[in-house]
Amino acid sequence: MTTSLTSPAATADDHGPHYKWIALSNTTLGMLIATINSSIVLIALPDIFRGIHLNPLEPQNTSYLLWMMMGFLVVTAVLVVSFGRLGDMFGRARMYNLGFLIFTISSIFLAVTWFDGSSAAIWLIFWRVIQGIGGAFLMANSSAILTDAFPTEQRGLALGINGVAAISGSFLGLLVGGVLAPINWHLIFLVSVPFGVLGTIWAYLKLEDTGVRKHAAMDWWGNVTFAVGLVAVLVGITYGIQPYGDSAMGWTSPMVLSCLIGGTLVLAAFVVIETRVAEPLFNLHLFANRSFTFGNIANLMASIGRGGLQFILIIWLQGIWLPQHGYTFEKTPLWAAIYMVPMTVGFLLIAPISGALSDRMGTKWFTTTGMVITAGTFAALVALPVDFSYPAFAIILLLNGIGMGLFSSPNRAEVMNSLPVDARGSGSGMMTTFQNAAMVLSIGLFFSLMISGLATHLPDTMQSGLVANGVPDADAAQIAQLPAVAVLFAAFLGYNPIEMLLGDQLNGIPDASRETLTGLDFFPHLISSPFADGLSAAFTFAIVCCVIGAVASLFTNPRKSAVPEPARSTMPDVRDSGEPSPAPLAELVDADTRPGS
Template identity: 25%
Template sequence: MLFAVSMTFIDQTIVSIAAPSIIGELGLSSSGMQWVVNAYLLSLAAFFALGGRLADVLGHRRVMLAGTVVFVVSSAICGAVPSGGGAQAWLVIFRAVQGFGAALMFPAALAVVVEVFPVERRGRALALFFGVSGGLTALGPILGGWLTSWTWRAIFWVNVPVAVIAIVLTLMARIRNHPRPERIDWTGAALAAAGMGLSVLGLQQASSWGWDSPLTWLCIVGGLLILALLVVVELRTEHPLITMRIFADRAFSVDNAVLFFAMMSFVPVFFFASVYAQVALDYSPNQAGLYLLMFFAGFGPASQIGGRILDRRGARPAMIQGTLVGAIGFALWAAHITDLSLGDQWVYIVISGAGIGLLLTPASTDAVNRAIGRSYGEVTGITQTLRNYSASVSLAVLGTILLHTLTDRVEETLTQHGVPAGEAHSSAVRISQSITGHGGGSGTPAGVDSTVLQQIRMDFAEANQPVLYGMAAALVVAFLCARLHPGTRVTAADEAPAGPAAGKAADAADGGGATGGPVP
């Protein structure tokens, strides 16, 4: 399962590194490249809920394999894009298909891990799962930079051998498939995809369209209204896509609230820290990846500790400790972000990563453990949907704060160096957009005097301070949510079986195939 999901994590960051090469060879515009990056994330957010439900109905192993095949085939097709006028449409379409494959694969893969480990050992198992898969996100920039030096197409083709290994290992593991003969709520699936897709689209495009654009708010508000309609429909549906009564479980709701606010810090930190390292510290993309590894130096070990705390004491202590440590770490990191040296910052980066590592596994695992009737795929789909939506909100809001703060500071710098006021403002906007531009690549602006450039690097470091303080504030809210957790634990006796029908269907589906039982 780790081999399978590693592709989805790496793909979140690897494409942005190759963006300049893709733009140069295929002749795409920066906005067109942004759509190539966003299409994957948009599709991922839109179809997570459906992917989780399909995993429960058709069987976790079957949907995981199907999602892997869809993901890797579309990835290979992306790498084979022909030059010409249709290149952008080709990439956008198959990146969206790739996101759909990931939305099938990830909930099913996580559900497999949950299903084969007993509840008292899931903390340690999922700590390894989230620790390794999360750490792979930092490899995206490093791997992307190395592969792009050969050909940018390799960033898509590298998924093929990884997928082959994942499929072979899955078949060798002889994991049982446990389908459940229930209806698929296609109405709910359509509403979920439309609501999530439309609102995330508005958040993604807010920086391009502007927060004062009616189109931005039409997408965001329209998407939220559709999601509100989804809740009404699901409450009246016999076999809903999302079983709304699970939110009546206070612990489940708190787990998801903690994840929602914590992910405002965890997911965006890859983008902001990577660009900061390249602009303020003048690192190469590969060196920026190493800068991110400082975060995972704390995240990896702490995730193992968080998993063990979950197994022994429940999720509440780990979530409280993790949110508190993370908030302190991000606040200290923000205070020292203007020290343009990794040596002055690495301790606070490690503390920040440790805080996220402590809380991620307990919150995610405790939420999945509370699935009704072992609907692990459905619950995983819910938690991943909330995590992705949270990341979209955070990237949009914090990205806007970064852009406006940087523009103001660069304008002040240019004015101090004798640039006329009107020209200083337009130049500051252009420079700021060049540095923080999504999809079209990021980096220090060309054609700027070295003295001014050094000050712009400091301006960018200072502009990142409110971003990191915002991440710390989000973790403070997560801390307050964590304190509301009742502290109850799920035991093996609490887990209700999926039902006799599911068991019979599973036996029939396995036939002479997967005869091995769950991994002890």
């Protein structure tokens, strides 16, 4: 089969000097609303479950809770590579526009949920999955559209601004959700609709395909094995943090082990298939490029290191620190988002600047320094007492945002600049897959480390604390043996865990003891020491990941661009000629290894 590289009839320059800014503003809007919706549900979960009259802490409802949190991330992780490849084949703007449309339609159906109970939970999860499909189209093609539209010397700035939208959206989602959900939980989905409608119309009217297209057959075996393998692994991780039998977690469950082992074997088969098909989904030849390989390793490690940070900070603030400082459990979700703002500020201040400077100075030292700073902030969080002074906490979060900002934009520019022009969609999809899969993996690992720390000391601490406040020995022993994950989820959702766990048993306890048990101090003091153990383990793991990411960044290409740019407006239009490409793909990929390149 002959494959041809084809250039569009019009290039970015043919649309005028302002087209690149139109592309940047539209893709930034798309990434912003996609990532806002990836996190907006987290802070709104208590109001959603109260609104549909479902208790998320009951064992039969835990899976609804997990898939409401993780479904969007799992779907985007699985599909971005395939959708990036479709963008390479049929037009990146076309696939991006389709994603905006799907995202908007799903937001409408999420906002109009009208029924209750488990049926409503399944409906919400289904449309969150569809919303994730739309988000995958947006994420897979936005970086490729910008790389096509901007010249090499401005790409770091453009990708930096887009990256700011992508990561800051996840923090803004917490704030928006915290404000809107207490008013009416439907609003957290409805708020995306006008922006989605505007963005969809704007994209269809203004965005054009300006990059090289590659007409090729779809790698069906690669798509199937990749999707099945990755879904199995991510599902295994999702259910691994749930209790199984007498175990605090489900890592020994036959279902979890089957998913993890089976998924890994299917992914191994996927790698073999990709080396034998003519037009692979994952172009493994791209890994011959040093910048692409080590840039993705650094991105993977950074995503694993910071992916679970948001969850851990929410639990820390909502379950311990805010109640100790007078905030009721019902108000802690919103205030947790507010107190995490310094991280967003640090990222917003630095990411565009680092992207612009890396265009002139190269990316290596920005990405390496960013990872070192981020590792240092995790070490500072380990050293911080559980009942911390907020100014110190805010400074650490600000520095963490600065470190991520220094790393994120130059790293994305480094990877995208290393790609040949006909592989930008699939290459961007591969990068986003590593990032989103790492987020799910990170959440599973962070939760597991936290639950392990809690499960070791929490039962004895809880039993002695309950007995000391008038709870009968038998009842205290029974409550103390409840899974640590239930306590963790209660804190994460802004519930008063002791009130939830004791329920009707509170009626038989003297008034003074009842007030103590359900007050704002008892649970935070009870959980502080066990929580500190889990916190130390989770953040130590994050430090290791960041150090590996810093080392990987040192091995990226020292130049500003690893792949020479073709002439932007002089390439002949061979869209349907069937003629071979004038420059073979392997030659472009290995451009950084040629003498004098």
